[in-house]
Amino acid sequence: MIALDPNVKNRPEWINVRVRRQDAPGQEPYWELHKIAYEPELNVITILQRIAAQATTSDGKKVNPVTWDCGCLEEVCGSCTMVINGKVRQSCSALVDTLMKEDPDELVLEPMSKFPVIRDLMVDRKRLFRGLQKVKAWVPVDSYYNMGAGERILMDDQEQNYPLSQCMSCGCCLEACPQYTKVELVREEGESDEAFEERQNKAHDEAFVGANAISQAVLFNNHPTGKSLAGERLDALMGPGGIAACGNAQNCVSVCPKEIPLTTSIAKAGRSTTIHAIKKWFEK
Amino acid sequence: MSQQRVVVIGGGLAGLASAMKLAELGTSVDLLSLTPVKRSHSVCAQGGINSCNDQTRQLGDSEWKHFDDTVYGGDFLNHQPPVKEMTDWAPKVIDLMDRLGVPFNRTGEGFLDRRRFGGTLYKRTAFAGATTGQQLLYGLDEQVRRRESEGLVKKYEFWDFLGPMLDDSGRCRGAIAQDMVSMEIRAFPADAVVVATGGCGLVYGRSTMSVFCNGGAASRCFQAGAKYGNGEFIQVHPTAIPGSDKLRLMSESARGEGGRVWVPRKPQDPRAAGDIPQNERYYFLEERYPKYGNLVPRDIATREIFDICVNEGLSIDAERMSVYLDLTHIPKAELDRKLGGILEIYEKFQGVDPRVEPMRIFPAVHYSMGGLWADYVKDETTGGLVAGAPQNHMTNIPGLYAIGECDYHYHGANRLGANSLLSCIFTGLFTGSSIVNYAADQSSGHADVPSSLIEGAVGLHQKRHDDLLSGSDSNDENPYLIHQELGDIMTRVATVVRKNDQLTDAMGKVDDLHQRVLRAGLSDTGSWSNQNVIFTKAVQDMFPLAKTLLKGALQRDECRGAHYKPEFEKPSLTSEDPAERRQQAEAWCDEFEKNNSKYLKSTIATWNNDTMQPEITYEDVDTSLLAPRPRLYGLVGGETIEQVWKERTEAKQNAAKQNEPAMA
Numbered sequence: 001m002i003a004l005d006p007n008v009k010n011r012p013e014w015i016n017v018r019v020r021r022q023d024a025p026g027q028e029p030y031w032e033l034h035k036i037a038y039e040p041e042l043n044v045i046t047i048l049q050r051i052a053a054q055a056t057t058s059d060g061k062k063v064n065p066v067t068w069d070c071g072c073l074e075e076v077c078g079s080c081t082m083v084i085n086g087k088v089r090q091s092c093s094a095l096v097d098t099l100m101k102e103d104p105d106e107l108v109l110e111p112m113s114k115f116p117v118i119r120d121l122m123v124d125r126k127r128l129f130r131g132l133q134k135v136k137a138w139v140p141v142d143s144y145y146n147m148g149a150g151e152r153i154l155m156d157d158q159e160q161n162y163p164l165s166q167c168m169s170c171g172c173c174l175e176a177c178p179q180y181t182k183v184e185l186v187r188e189e190g191e192s193d194e195a196f197e198e199r200q201n202k203a204h205d206e207a208f209v210g211a212n213a214i215s216q217a218v219l220f221n222n223h224p225t226g227k228s229l230a231g232e233r234l235d236a237l238m239g240p241g242g243i244a245a246c247g248n249a250q251n252c253v254s255v256c257p258k259e260i261p262l263t264t265s266i267a268k269a270g271r272s273t274t275i276h277a278i279k280k281w282f283e284k
Numbered sequence: 285m286s287q288q289r290v291v292v293i294g295g296g297l298a299g300l301a302s303a304m305k306l307a308e309l310g311t312s313v314d315l316l317s318l319t320p321v322k323r324s325h326s327v328c329a330q331g332g333i334n335s336c337n338d339q340t341r342q343l344g345d346s347e348w349k350h351f352d353d354t355v356y357g358g359d360f361l362n363h364q365p366p367v368k369e370m371t372d373w374a375p376k377v378i379d380l381m382d383r384l385g386v387p388f389n390r391t392g393e394g395f396l397d398r399r400r401f402g403g404t405l406y407k408r409t410a411f412a413g414a415t416t417g418q419q420l421l422y423g424l425d426e427q428v429r430r431r432e433s434e435g436l437v438k439k440y441e442f443w444d445f446l447g448p449m450l451d452d453s454g455r456c457r458g459a460i461a462q463d464m465v466s467m468e469i470r471a472f473p474a475d476a477v478v479v480a481t482g483g484c485g486l487v488y489g490r491s492t493m494s495v496f497c498n499g500g501a502a503s504r505c506f507q508a509g510a511k512y513g514n515g516e517f518i519q520v521h522p523t524a525i526p527g528s529d530k531l532r533l534m535s536e537s538a539r540g541e542g543g544r545v546w547v548p549r550k551p552q553d554p555r556a557a558g559d560i561p562q563n564e565r566y567y568f569l570e571e572r573y574p575k576y577g578n579l580v581p582r583d584i585a586t587r588e589i590f591d592i593c594v595n596e597g598l599s600i601d602a603e604r605m606s607v608y609l610d611l612t613h614i615p616k617a618e619l620d621r622k623l624g625g626i627l628e629i630y631e632k633f634q635g636v637d638p639r640v641e642p643m644r645i646f647p648a649v650h651y652s653m654g655g656l657w658a659d660y661v662k663d664e665t666t667g668g669l670v671a672g673a674p675q676n677h678m679t680n681i682p683g684l685y686a687i688g689e690c691d692y693h694y695h696g697a698n699r700l701g702a703n704s705l706l707s708c709i710f711t712g713l714f715t716g717s718s719i720v721n722y723a724a725d726q727s728s729g730h731a732d733v734p735s736s737l738i739e740g741a742v743g744l745h746q747k748r749h750d751d752l753l754s755g756s757d758s759n760d761e762n763p764y765l766i767h768q769e770l771g772d773i774m775t776r777v778a779t780v781v782r783k784n785d786q787l788t789d790a791m792g793k794v795d796d797l798h799q800r801v802l803r804a805g806l807s808d809t810g811s812w813s814n815q816n817v818i819f820t821k822a823v824q825d826m827f828p829l830a831k832t833l834l835k836g837a838l839q840r841d842e843c844r845g846a847h848y849k850p851e852f853e854k855p856s857l858t859s860e861d862p863a864e865r866r867q868q869a870e871a872w873c874d875e876f877e878k879n880n881s882k883y884l885k886s887t888i889a890t891w892n893n894d895t896m897q898p899e900i901t902y903e904d905v906d907t908s909l910l911a912p913r914p915r916l917y918g919l920v921g922g923e924t925i926e927q928v929w930k931e932r933t934e935a936k937q938n939a940a941k942q943n944e945p946a947m948a
């Protein structure tokens with residue numbers, strides 16, 4: 001039912017899928033070629049499911065199924081981000097018929113490069129969620145008891161906030177960002193879970209927090225109760241790894257699958273941090 | 285006494301609500317999930333969340349009417365006290381979500397906007413565009429992150445729950461789980477374990493559910509001795525977009541906002557939808573159900589779409605079954621504001637703009653009304669539940685709780701749209717104090733679980749894992765292909781229309797497949813991030829649920845909600861003569877009463893590990909608040925039946941009054 005381009009007559013019999021694999025952190029990556037029978041309306045998820053089921057390369061070698069992450073398969077959960085034909089995107093909404101227009105010869109699947117590879121196409125995005133903690137992306141309500149409704153919110157405000165709230169933490173904006181560079185720590189001999197986690201958190205906190213977290217800070221600073229932590233959020237964005245690291249490349253907004261106005265958020269956060277800094281200087 | 289520790293399995297709406305409420309009550313929570321909790325399947329819920337509200341109240345609505353619609357829509361198989369408590373809480377749940385910052389759509393004046401959903405005549409549904417589930421989940425995810433930063437919640441994401449840890453007395457003392465990256469298996473000792481792991485759609489291969497919804501956690505509790513209720517009640521959503529990897533949901537809110545379902549009157553009319561004039565379109569739901577129109581309950585809409593395509597041959601396309609879901613008469617700006625999320629999904633995956641061209645949709649497996657059996661304590665004065673009673677939502681295994689989609693009480697034989705988000709958040713919040721009270725009553729807790737118990741339980745699961753990895757050469761069954769076969773069988777025999785000969789046949793085939801999947805050969809025998817072995821275990825554990833579902837369906841010779849057997853369908857009234865019609869209605873009601881006395885019962889399954897089969901018994905449904913009545917949406921002769929039923933009910937009530945001892 002997907003609108004196949006009727007002008008493309010000769011569909012191939014096979015699709016060549018080249019996958020960049022890596023067995024574990026610290027191991028050398030390598031390429032592997034898989035051949036999957038063409039069918040109309042495939043997406044990259046189905047391709048990976050077929051690869052898992054056949055577990056054999058194009059030259060007949062038995063291999064382990066390719067490891068990857070996926071969830072909802074309808075582009076709302078943010079799990080299945082990878083680099084497909086050189087572009088970061090969700091593999092569920094990457095339709096093979098469309099991709100073959102980009103490159104009729106082969107489909108190239110790679111893991112995101114800004115996060116440590118766990119295995120094959122699966123990466124560790126803990127740092128992304130740590131960023132949300134850093135900017136306190138929540139409304140600090142008193143309790144979860146019944147205290148009546150929240151404040152009235154005008155339609156305009158809702159319409160500004162809703163798009164920001166659709167961020168599914170997929171990481172596309174971070175992959176595309178020149179200032180967001182990979183942080184990959186290796187566990188030391190005898191290091192406990194807690195000690196390793198603490199060391200990781202510290203490294204993550206010092207590195208650039210990225211567009212998604214900045215946008216979340218803007219979202220919560222624009223909420224009637226969320227606002228009460230505005231100062232703390234701006235402090236976080238003014239510190240190391242904060243908004244100053246943004247190089248204004250604007251790649252983030254162009255790759256966001258949800259078309260979230262990330263650069264607008266960054267600009268807003270930039271203005272707010274400037275004002276916040278001046279205020280703080282006066283209050284000294 | 286040391287601080288309480290609770291393990292919550294699953295980080296969707298129910299699990300997150302539970303974790304944050306428990307943390308608020310001062311309990312330490314270990315939150316285990318197959319995926320980062322922000323990616324849980326609740327994000328796929330689109331349309332909204334129901335409650336009686338200030339607007340509907342002024343039109344005569346009340347919490348009671350929400351309760352009535354839910355129970356009537358569920359064909360009276362719902363347990364009434366929990367439903368009563370839930371509908372009483374509904375306005376408070378939405379208020380809380382509003383306070384947490386969920387960006388619900390607003391009216392011009394800044395109040396929550398509402399829309400109408402199926403099975404009701406009131407606009408009860410609050411919504412955030414067409415991604416309400418995602419927005420509600422994020423609201424809770426943020427609170428749990430806040431508690432995490434305070435140190436009360438510890439998340440274990442990419443951990444697979446392998447089973448509850450039971451002591452010699454049968455009490456649940458924690459959970460065993462496996463790190464899906466390092467493959468380490470370890471115990472999580474706890475004062476109580478909460479299972480909030482959603483539905484089991486993957487038993488059907490493709491459904492509207494996410495890849496995590498494999499039913500594994502519920503099945504592992506079931507195999508450890510927990511009872512499973514109403515397994516055969518699976519909701520097939522009327523409107524989904526068919527796809528080769530998934531059947532993507534097209535929300536009921538599309539119809540709630542005025543979407544109309546139709547097919548060309550001429551079979552497989554070759555013209556484009558827009559070129560077919562109004563009088564050549566068959567708006568079959570509107571014609572057959574003038575009162576509810578396109579918003580009949582889901583089971584009915586699904587059967588009608590199925591009937592139009594399969595029996596009447598009116599599918600748009602002969603090869604691929606589908607009907608139109610048409611929004612093109614609604615202004616684009618309004619569509620974008622209220623339904624943007626789902627229209628984008630359609631556009632992205634189908635390459636067609638649904639604002640311009642009607643969508644093509646077909647039913648798909650969507651929700652499990654059944655799930656783990658769990659207890660509750662009725663409050664005799666309110667008719668709802670006793671807050672804080674330790675038994676609320678406890679399974680038959682002491683200390684093991686079930687909430688959210690994987691419990692079984694709330695939605696009876698058919699769930700109403702926009703009630704699932706409500707039941708998930710409600711059960712998560714409501715059970716907090718029950719769990720805390722249970723834990724406080726125990727003389728031993730998470731800190732004194734004997735190490736022999738831990739070692740034994742971990743050892744058993746480690747053995748299962750190791751055996752799979754080191755399986756002999758004769759173990760060569762491909763788990764992916766077996767999963768496909770299982771899905772095909774289940775989809776063919778246990779969805780919209782069920783027939784006993786097909787069910788019996790399927791049970792044999794599923795038995796064979798079960799034997800085969802136990803001889804699965806792995807293509808990956810490594811010990812790092814091995815998805816192959818995790819998937820294989822999940823597929824193996826689908827079989828106890830699939831068998832329960834089929835057996836429950838086979839034994840239930842009636843039509844109730846989503847469970848439809850044409851052989852046992854009660855006929856419409858045929859006579860035009862009033863007296864004869866009355867007689868037919870009397871006979872219809874006799875039949876209805878007889879059927880209820882036999883089948884108005886919850887199906888309760890227990891797993892027999894020796895025979896590898898479920899054993900089924902039946903449990904009375906608590907219908908103490910609202911007497912069952914015939915479900916008559918659109919039935920020919922429904923008014924006469926309703927009249928007869930009303931008279932009978934009144935007669936019974938009068939008789940009961942006369943028998944009451946006179947008050948002094």
